[in-house]
Amino acid sequence: MATSETIFREYRPSDAERSDRSAGDRLRHRQKVRESIRENLADIIAEESIIGKDKDRVIKVPLRGIKEYRFVYGDNSGGASQGDGDSRPGQVVGKTGKEGPGKGHDMAGDRPGVDYYETDVTLEELIEIMFEDLELPNLERRALREIQSDYSTKRKGYRHVGIRVRLDKRRTAKQRVMRMLARDRSLNGNGAENGEPAEPPTEDDAPGLSALQPGAGPGLRKRRFPFHQDDLRYKHIEVDTREESNAAVICIMDTSGSMDTMKKYLARSFFFLLYQFISTRYRNVEIVFIAHHTEASEVTEEEFFHKGESGGTFISSGYVKALEIIHERYHPSLWNVYAFHCSDGDNFDSDNPIALKAGEELAEICNLFGYGEIKPLGSRYYESSMLNVFRRIQAPNFHTVLIERKEDIWPSFKAFLAKDRIKE
Amino acid sequence: MSDLSLDTSSKVSAYDLEDLVEWDRRIREKVDEFGLDCFPQEFEICDHNQMLGYMAYAGMPSHYPHWSYGKAYEKLKTLYDHGVTGVPYEMVINSSPAIAYLMRDNTLLLQILTIAHVYGHNDFNKNNFTFKSTRADLTVETFKAHALRVRRYVEDPSIGMEKVERVLDAAHSLHLQCRRNLAIRKLSPEEQIERAVENAQPRSDPFQKIHARPERVEPDLRRVPTEPDEDVLLFIRDHNPYLADWERDLLTIVDEESKFFIAMIETKIMNEGWATYWHKKILEALNLEQGLHLEFLVRHNQVACPIPGQLNPYHLGLRIWEDVYRRWTEPTAEEIKRDGAPTKPAREKLFEIREVERDVSFLRRYLTEDLLRDMDIFEYEARGENYVVSKVADDDGWRDVKETLIKNVGTNSIPVIKVEDADFGQNRTLYLKHYHDGRDLHLEYAEKTIAYLQRLWAREVVIETTLEGKKSLLCCNDRGFSVRALK
Numbered sequence: 068m069a070t071s072e073t074i075f076r077e078y079r080p081s082d083a084e085r086s087d088r089s090a091g092d093r094l095r096h097r098q099k100v101r102e103s104i105r106e107n108l109a110d111i112i113a114e115e116s117i118i119g120k121d122k123d124r125v126i127k128v129p130l131r132g133i134k135e136y137r138f139v140y141g142d143n144s145g146g147a148s149q150g151d152g153d154s155r156p157g158q159v160v161g162k163t164g165k166e167g168p169g170k171g172h173d174m175a176g177d178r179p180g181v182d183y184y185e186t187d188v189t190l191e192e193l194i195e196i197m198f199e200d201l202e203l204p205n206l207e208r209r210a211l212r213e214i215q216s217d218y219s220t221k222r223k224g225y226r227h228v229g230i231r232v233r234l235d236k237r238r239t240a241k242q243r244v245m246r247m248l249a250r251d252r253s254l255n256g257n258g259a260e261n262g263e264p265a266e267p268p269t270e271d272d273a274p275g276l277s278a279l280q281p282g283a284g285p286g287l288r289k290r291r292f293p294f295h296q297d298d299l300r301y302k303h304i305e306v307d308t309r310e311e312s313n314a315a316v317i318c319i320m321d322t323s324g325s326m327d328t329m330k331k332y333l334a335r336s337f338f339f340l341l342y343q344f345i346s347t348r349y350r351n352v353e354i355v356f357i358a359h360h361t362e363a364s365e366v367t368e369e370e371f372f373h374k375g376e377s378g379g380t381f382i383s384s385g386y387v388k389a390l391e392i393i394h395e396r397y398h399p400s401l402w403n404v405y406a407f408h409c410s411d412g413d414n415f416d417s418d419n420p421i422a423l424k425a426g427e428e429l430a431e432i433c434n435l436f437g438y439g440e441i442k443p444l445g446s447r448y449y450e451s452s453m454l455n456v457f458r459r460i461q462a463p464n465f466h467t468v469l470i471e472r473k474e475d476i477w478p479s480f481k482a483f484l485a486k487d488r489i490k491e
Numbered sequence: 492m493s494d495l496s497l498d499t500s501s502k503v504s505a506y507d508l509e510d511l512v513e514w515d516r517r518i519r520e521k522v523d524e525f526g527l528d529c530f531p532q533e534f535e536i537c538d539h540n541q542m543l544g545y546m547a548y549a550g551m552p553s554h555y556p557h558w559s560y561g562k563a564y565e566k567l568k569t570l571y572d573h574g575v576t577g578v579p580y581e582m583v584i585n586s587s588p589a590i591a592y593l594m595r596d597n598t599l600l601l602q603i604l605t606i607a608h609v610y611g612h613n614d615f616n617k618n619n620f621t622f623k624s625t626r627a628d629l630t631v632e633t634f635k636a637h638a639l640r641v642r643r644y645v646e647d648p649s650i651g652m653e654k655v656e657r658v659l660d661a662a663h664s665l666h667l668q669c670r671r672n673l674a675i676r677k678l679s680p681e682e683q684i685e686r687a688v689e690n691a692q693p694r695s696d697p698f699q700k701i702h703a704r705p706e707r708v709e710p711d712l713r714r715v716p717t718e719p720d721e722d723v724l725l726f727i728r729d730h731n732p733y734l735a736d737w738e739r740d741l742l743t744i745v746d747e748e749s750k751f752f753i754a755m756i757e758t759k760i761m762n763e764g765w766a767t768y769w770h771k772k773i774l775e776a777l778n779l780e781q782g783l784h785l786e787f788l789v790r791h792n793q794v795a796c797p798i799p800g801q802l803n804p805y806h807l808g809l810r811i812w813e814d815v816y817r818r819w820t821e822p823t824a825e826e827i828k829r830d831g832a833p834t835k836p837a838r839e840k841l842f843e844i845r846e847v848e849r850d851v852s853f854l855r856r857y858l859t860e861d862l863l864r865d866m867d868i869f870e871y872e873a874r875g876e877n878y879v880v881s882k883v884a885d886d887d888g889w890r891d892v893k894e895t896l897i898k899n900v901g902t903n904s905i906p907v908i909k910v911e912d913a914d915f916g917q918n919r920t921l922y923l924k925h926y927h928d929g930r931d932l933h934l935e936y937a938e939k940t941i942a943y944l945q946r947l948w949a950r951e952v953v954i955e956t957t958l959e960g961k962k963s964l965l966c967c968n969d970r971g972f973s974v975r976a977l978k
């Protein structure tokens with residue numbers, strides 16, 4: 068011991084920069100996380116508000132796919148740990164299912180532990196993964212992501228005031244000439260004894276716009292005739308508020324049955340696509356969520372996807388509510404209304420005729436009205452289906468779709484949009 | 492490797508390398524004085540990012556790549572960034588020369604304490620029997636060679652990352668299913684057969700005239716393995732003929748590294764206790780000036796305080812070492828009556844223990860009833876939704892409490908699973924047995940892990956275990972996982 072010398076290696080910042088050897092493994096881990104998110108996408112989308120939210124919003128996503136498994140003891144194993152001095156038998160020291168009290172020390176081979184953690188994902192990333200999951204064609208993806216603003220402007224007349232860039236030089240010069248001629252004429256009328264025709268300005272004609280000088284005295288032969296404030300003409304531009312640029316998306320969903328995760332995922336991604344698509348076409352898009360069972364009410368997105376109520380279903384109630392809202396706030400003459408209704412297809416028979424009538428009415432005032440029946444494969448417990456009932460609606464802009472699995476979403480979405488009253 | 496971690500706010504370090512070298516010289520004086528026997532020591536100053544990096548790779552300056560280390564890094568970093576945990580003050584690798592990392596931002600006192608602590612680990616790693624099976628002088632080179640080989644497989648166009656990961660993922664999930672006491676030599680297959688034959692011989696019995704003749708049981712010499720084999724990875728490596736060479740090599744690499752970790756798992760409490768014991772001794776002997784001394788008391792207490800509801804190995808270890816020292820210097824009359832008077836000087840006893848014990852035997856022999864009671868160690872069990880204290884260290888319960896404690900330290904917290912038969916039912920089914928000790932396997936984890944076993948074995952895998960008191964078979968084959976009750 069005494070013979071060997073202890074070595075101290077000094078800290079070198081350059082080492083610190085170079086020695087990020089975990090970078091590769093971190094990257095690989097990140098990829099695994101992404102895969103894991105993709106696998107759990109249904110759960111995540113089903114639980115997150117994504118419709119009409121800021122793209123940069125960060126979502127916490129729980130990760131389950133990348134646990135490292137090994138043989139460990141299960142719940143029935145107790146343990147020993149240290150108390151605070153007066154432990155008595157019968158004292159409760161922890162909860163099973165979570166962690167035993169004997170965690171703390173990081174011994175390998177310890178109980179399973181919380182190998183479960185969260186990662187942050189931006190909404191944009193999540194949507195990208197969703198598009199991958201729904202197998203959207205690449206081109207369509209871009210169209211949906213980039214909101215092409217339908218923002219057009221139109222020239223509409225001229226004004227005396229405005230910003231410099233919109234100055235119309237030609238018109239301004241004309242005005243000046245007109246003013247000059249008018250003045251000459253009036254001078255000629257007043258002092259005819261001079262008999263001199265008014266001379267066009269020979270001098271510097273350059274628009275000395277800021278140097279506003281009143282016209283020189285009538286006795287001067289050689290006069291400058293500068294621009295005057297009154298000569299200035301500005302182009303006037305108006306934002307084109309086309310009526311079509313207002314759209315309202317009305318999402319109606321049946322909350323009576325239990326919406327399980329898969330149904331929620333399917334419904335939410337469909338609504339999301341719809342909203343996203345409408346947003347690319349219209350400048351001003353508003354969205355309304357109507358949840359209904361036997362009664363309908365307008366709710367927030369949060370409630371929309373999380374309210375599960377038992378009881379019967381009157382589909383008509385949702386439609387009546389939608390009609391009510393449209394009449395109140397989104398008059399069809401000013402708004403393009405897109406309504407879509409998701410349901411598991413279970414309705415009281417007695418309600419069917421009323422629903423049919425309300426549906427027809429909706430189809431009449433909406434650009435597009437759709438009914439989607441979500442029946443994930445394997446959940447055929449409801450044999451009744453509204454698809455047959457709604458088949459009777461003849462309106463060309465009404466469309467029904469059946470969504471059984473996530474692969475159906477994109478094709479049915481496209482089929483739905485094809486019925487749009489306003490073709491591109 | 493070990494680490495000593497606390498949450499701490501770093502202060503501006505008002506010292507330089509010279510100071511550290513000087514303090515190191517003074518500490519080494521004490522180390523020699525106390526008779527600690529260390530490997531040559533190397534300290535490397537690093538910043539917290541580097542420290543996180545070292546932690547993710549178990550301290551190794553070079554380690555083969557695998558995503559799980561990236562995950563470990565992210566996790567550590569998240570915890571660190573959110574202030575849940577601090578970065579450890581130091582990290583020691585069990586190698587010769589011993590490499591330790593010192594955090595650049597630590598205060599002078601922390602560096603002094605850390606250096607002293609490191610020498611404690613160094614001495615322990617050099618002398619404890621558990622570490623003898625790991626070649627300390629080759630540690631760093633071994634890990635480097637492993638990294639090189641794995642990288643080569645990843646870069647090999649005919650293998651690639653995906654395939655390497657497939658094997659590594661599976662191997663990692665099984666890496667602790669290996670022999671625990673590395674000091675016991677593993678017999679070669681021939682020796683095992685020899686032993687089996689020997690055991691089958693009838694015992695010489697002086698009273699064989701009056702005893703009934705014991706029935707001779709023919710040993711099954713054709714079964715592979717002859718004796719149940721705990722080294723699952725090595726067994727698969729040697730007995731799955733369909734593995735490629737590089738796959739065998741990966742299994743070897745993972746197994747070699749786990750041997751290295753088994754030694755540390757087996758001695759966590761002793762090792763940390765030992766290092767804490769000696770950093771305390773050394774710093775007390777250094778006659779620190781008042782300011783440093785006060786900080787030392789604070790820091791030492793942060794490290795070695797009991798944490799209710801948990802077991803702090805620093806605390807537990809330190810208490811036992813101190814108790815041993817006391818009992819061998821000034822035992823109470825009661826203790827002399829019970830254990831006899833000490834036969835050797837206390838320090839000699841300490842050094843002897845640090846050489847020949849591991850956590851399990853250390854606790855069994857030197858954790859006394861009084862100490863258990865004093866530290867208020869209790870046993871808990873699951874009742875319904877809660878963990879409930881079932882026994883405390885009173886006259887009736889202390890033995891059970893101690894037993895439970897021992898059942899949960901070191902490798903005892905890893906289920907014992909051995910390979911019993913490589914050709915079960917003449918079907919090349921791998922038959923393993925879980926040696927049940929009252930604790931059931933976690934079924935979800937077992938299901939996923941057995942799938943990894945099947946991936947490596949490439950045939951059906953069966954594990955015999957006990958679930959809720961019933962003998963059961965966990966099977967994993969191409970059709971998936973199933974649990975069958977055994978009559």
